[in-house]
Amino acid sequence: ELKVEQNPLFLSMQEEKNYTIYCNYSTTSDRLYWYRQDPGKSLESLFVLLSNGAVKQEGRLMASLDTKARLSTLHITAAVHDLSATYFCAVDRPGGTSYGKLTFGQGTILTVHP
């Protein structure tokens, strides 16, 4: 059974500081996604990582994937209040003959303080 573990689960950051969220998973996969969810809202796709060594950046967020270590990271640079949200990683495991069968991590609740 695939297990996806994020840490930390709660992250309280000061503005302008840097931090990293980690996502570990238990079985082989080369597809990993990061999503953002604001309270009471749906999930917004942030990054799609499809191969070992993949690195994607958007604004103050950068995500990477190491399939050999079964580890993805989401790095936050110079945090701002607007980044406060819950962040999920999700690992894709083939279901039958196709992909799309996502298992989500527990989520990291990020709060950015002045």
Added chain:
Amino acid sequence: DTEVTQTPKHLVMGMTNKKSLKCEQHMGHRAMYWYKQKAKKPPELMFVYSYEKLSINESVPSRFSPECPNSSLLNLHLHALQPEDSALYLCASSQEGQGTSYEQYFGPGTRLTVT
């Protein structure tokens, strides 16, 4: 258009009622998904449709019945639900097939309360 729409936004139903949730996308995606999300928990996959055929059922109780009438629409029929079924129900869609990313686009969800 990268939008997935869901109706209704909120639904309150009794345990003996029958209701349906609807989901629609016009991105030409051929895979559609239903997820259940309880408060402060991650989404849990319920069903996957691929080219309008049910390809994955994650051992969901039969009181939840999915339907895919065409490539743009996905329904979830509800009958004899329990209070513990109260949750946010999310629909998603993605491209399907070799060479695609399978990136899933989520709708806004239906918040269901079972009384």
